[in-house]
Amino acid sequence: MKSPLLSLPGAVPAEGVDEGVAAHYGDLFREQRALADGAGLVDLSHRGVVTVTGADRLSWLHLLLTQHVSELPAGRATEALILSANGHIEHALYLVDDGETMWAHVEPGTQDALVAYLESMKFFYRVEVADRTAEFAVVHLPAGSIAPVPEGAAVRETPHGRDVFLPRGELSAYAEGNGPVAGLLAHEALRVEQHRPRLAFETDHRTIPHELGWIGSAVHLQKGCYRGQETVARVQNLGKPPRRLVFLHLDGSEVHLPAHGTPLHLAADGPEGRKLGFITTSVRHHELGPIALGLIKRNVPLDAELLAGTTAAAQEPVVTP
Numbered sequence: 001m002k003s004p005l006l007s008l009p010g011a012v013p014a015e016g017v018d019e020g021v022a023a024h025y026g027d028l029f030r031e032q033r034a035l036a037d038g039a040g041l042v043d044l045s046h047r048g049v050v051t052v053t054g055a056d057r058l059s060w061l062h063l064l065l066t067q068h069v070s071e072l073p074a075g076r077a078t079e080a081l082i083l084s085a086n087g088h089i090e091h092a093l094y095l096v097d098d099g100e101t102m103w104a105h106v107e108p109g110t111q112d113a114l115v116a117y118l119e120s121m122k123f124f125y126r127v128e129v130a131d132r133t134a135e136f137a138v139v140h141l142p143a144g145s146i147a148p149v150p151e152g153a154a155v156r157e158t159p160h161g162r163d164v165f166l167p168r169g170e171l172s173a174y175a176e177g178n179g180p181v182a183g184l185l186a187h188e189a190l191r192v193e194q195h196r197p198r199l200a201f202e203t204d205h206r207t208i209p210h211e212l213g214w215i216g217s218a219v220h221l222q223k224g225c226y227r228g229q230e231t232v233a234r235v236q237n238l239g240k241p242p243r244r245l246v247f248l249h250l251d252g253s254e255v256h257l258p259a260h261g262t263p264l265h266l267a268a269d270g271p272e273g274r275k276l277g278f279i280t281t282s283v284r285h286h287e288l289g290p291i292a293l294g295l296i297k298r299n300v301p302l303d304a305e306l307l308a309g310t311t312a313a314a315q316e317p318v319v320t321p
Helices: 027-037 057-064 111-120 167-177 183-194 229-238
Strands: 022-024 041-043 048-053 078-081 088-098 101-106 126-129 136-142 154-158 162-166 243-250 263-266 277-285 289-297 303-307 312-319
Touching: 022 183, 027 183, 027 277, 041 167, 041 183, 048 057, 048 111, 048 136, 057 101, 078 229, 088 111, 088 154, 101 154, 101 162, 111 126, 136 167, 162 167, 183 277, 183 289, 243 277, 243 303, 289 303, 289 312
Parallel strands: none
Antiparallel strands: 041 136, 048 101, 048 126, 078 088, 088 101, 136 162, 154 162, 243 289, 243 312, 263 277, 263 303, 277 289, 303 312
């Protein structure tokens, strides 16, 4: 779904899963600085929007999600995962309930599969699931923003800013009155700086929540009764995850950033050494320079110097071994 904000001056379209919104508007670092200062907004209108209504919505979702939502107060933002039977991450939901409706935004293109799964689990519960992507667009306001929120709009208030669910027809007018608009690359740079994982970027087909630091923020350890819970409990109580998320400072002299999937090796072994993990997201940050997130084997020493392909990478642990 192509955003009308791609018609703004300087807009350069994003590619891949983020197609449909702008990667940037001509000045990546200026856009990052504006967001860091609490100014402007980010167009996330390519993300899927799913709602759940009905008297049983909270108790029903509580049975399906990794998060404790049965008593979620209206207006309180949270996030949750849906796992496979083996505990692997399948969906990531960013949630808020307004007292009548649970709103969620999800990764672009995942809403169809999510709705199909939720529909298959309705049984006798008094709930209605709807894909509202065609009707509503998500806009992100950075932390510290004083931009007004339209009356009646659902809002997720988090330490990183506010996610606003706007009627799609109001997107252009809202951006015009509350800009400047920053591109997705600026938003991603701040996400990487904050060590926040993203589905299908930091995850693959076998990722479990412990590897990415999603325990606590998206997985509640004092609840059971959800698919994959046995794996979560077993790793939490009896073992360690096989991999861990790391934050990487990349060699700033390199022209190109290592792409998603670029192998990580010990620097001492050179680029032909044994693969220890891979780059998940790499960005250029307005203060830190080139940085990245990566997923590596748990037993890699914390002080080990790494290579991302041929690019030197110094690691900081996000998830401790």
